Amino acid sequence: MSSLYNIFDISGSAMNAQSVRLNTTASNLSNANNVSSSVNETYRARHPVFSAELDRATSNMNNSAAVKVNVAGIVESDKPLLIEYSPNHPMADDKGYIYKPNVNVVEEMANMISxxxxxxxxxxxxxxAKKMMSRTLRLGQGS
Incomplete structure (x- = not known):
């Protein structure tokens, strides 16, 4: 029965990780069209990093502890920013350039669907798992 409880821990941590992924994707999409006048002020796409748990899972085969999905952190993309020459834009720097985020909207939509x-x-x-637990408990009722 404890292994069924572990399923709740694992699926709950997986849902939490995907929630973080959805939130970062939403943040990326909402900032995709922002413009700034300098490289340092420009929004950069962010992505969550999930830590690999395979080694821990295989070493815990005889252990009843659940191996959860771990969000190691959120990192900024190192893809280059989009630089556009637009001297009449109000946010243009002294050389006439504006800077746009490195957010790929199509990629972000695919991330959101996934x-x-x-x-x-x-x-x-x-x-x-809830249905299996319920059926297991009904077995003990003798009906």
Missing amino acids: ASRSYETGIQIADS
């Missing part, structure tokens, strides 16, 4: 589906999978797993 994260949303992964989140839904976590819900389905938790629901299946």
Whole structure:
């Protein structure tokens, strides 16, 4: 029965990780069209980093502890910013350039769809575990 409880821990941590991914993607999309007058002030795309837990999972095969999904942090993309010559733009620097974020809207939409589906999978797993626990408890009732 404890392994079924671990499923809730694992699926809950996975849903939390996908929620972080959805939030960073939403942040990237909302800042995709921002313009600034310097490289240092320009928004950079952010992405969550999930730590690899495979080694820990295989070493815990005989242990009943759940191996959760871990969000190691959020990093900024190192892709180059978009620099555009627009001397009449109010945000242009003294050389006439404006700076746009390195956000790829198509890539972010794909990330959003993927994260949303992964989140839904976590819900389905938790629901299946709940149904299995309920059926297991009914076995003990003798009906």
